[in-house]
Amino acid sequence: MRYLKYTLLFLAGIVLFASCDKNDPIVFKAGDQSVAFLSSSLQVAEGGNELSIPVSLAGLPGGGAVSIKYDVSIEGISKPAIEGTDFEVISSKTIEFSEGYGEAEIRIRTMNNDIYEGNKMFYLVFTDIANTKPSAENMCMVTVSDDEHPLNIIIGTYDGLGISYFNGETVYTVSTKPDPDDVSKIVFTGFVPGGSNLDIYGVVDLDSKEIKIPVGQDIVKDDTNPAAINGWYGEEGDPAIPADGFITATFDDNGTITIHDWFGSKITEGVNDGLWFNIMQAGSVLTKAAAGEANINTTSEEFTIGEYKK
Known part of the structure; x- marks a missing residue:
């Protein structure tokens, strides 16, 4: 009996040891250190604005x-932003992580000019990551947006207010970009509230302050109910x-846009x-929204497919 008892205890010990080994936590080793940009792309306006890029x-x-080095690259960019002309790096190009982990920031400052040249871009890339492992986020593309665009007066986020044929007074958000x-x-x-998941364009005449939006542009991408702008x-x-x-x-001198025709999203295929x-x-x-104060949604009513009867 004693022999059998010790044998059972020995077997139980083997099972317990195996169980503990199977559930050992994954250990993070010093050699597993990796460095990464926390954003793969960022944007900043020209004109002396600063941007912090987290690492x-x-x-x-x-x-x-750990010391990590980085630099600027414009390889493969058709409209590059040039260091020293369009922007400057105002932090050291060597990042020191004194404790072997943590977060740091790369800081840049844009420069200004009085000529419209369009948006320009550059990359920040790691050039020496010491003994750390490379990560997927090993570069960050920064866009320097031009603040001299001729359509600046109508570029931004807008609060929309209008009357829906189906839903009555409607409050919504529209954004514009060049x-x-x-x-x-x-x-x-978001040109049509409750009926937009594609962008559409308008042609601007600055002299007459008029925007002409061609009908027939795709405005809803949907396998069952694709739609185009019409009116x-x-x-x-x-x-x-x-x-x-x-x-x-x-549009007026404040950038407020008034739409003078009926418009909507007309389904073009299917039942x-x-x-x-x-x-x-x-x-x-x-109406142009103040920064951070744009309407988030349309009215609480759900927009559904309907028929127009004149």
């Missing part, structure tokens, strides 16, 4: 000091805007072909 070193406390290839075009995001002329919403026509908007996600009546007004 992280994953490691163990007490792992020893077309990167054509300075006469403005690009709208009707004038306050009365009659006649329909032809395939080669435009929705017309104007709902010819129906609408939403229709906004003429007179919708887009």
Whole structure:
């Protein structure tokens, strides 16, 4: 009996040892240190603005000091931002992690000019990561945005207010940005509340302060119910805007945009072909929002597919 008892205890010990070994935690070793940019792309406006680019070193406390070096690269960039002309690096190009882990910042400052040249870009890349492991985020692309764009007055985030044919008074958010290839075009995001997941563009005439938005542009990408921007002329919403026509908007000296035609997202294929996600009546007004104060959503009502009956 005693022999059997000791044998069982011995076997139990083997099982316990095996169980503990199987559940040992993964150990982070000093050699597993890795450095990374916390953002793969960032943007800053020209004109003396500063930007901080965060860098992280994953490691163990007490792992020893680590020095990481980085530099600027414009390789493969068609419109490069030039160090010393478009921006300057105002922090050391050697990052010291005295404790072998933690976060640090690379700081740059943009320069100003009075000529519109469009947005420019450059990379920050690690050039010497000491004994650490490389990570996927080993470079950061920085865009220096040009603040002399001729359409600056109508570039930004807008509070929209208008009357929906289906839902009545509607509050929503629209944003605008310049077309990167054509300075006469403005690009709208969220142009039709409840009926936009693609950007559309308008052609701007600065002299007349007029924007013409071609109808027929795809505005909803959806496997079942794709839609295009369409509409009707004038306050009365009659006649329909032809395939080669435009929705017309104007803007004032404050950048406030007024849309003078009815417009909406018309489904172009499938069983709902010819129906609408939403229709906004003429007179919708887009007012530039103060920084951080733009409307987040449309009204609480859900937008559904509907039929327009004149």
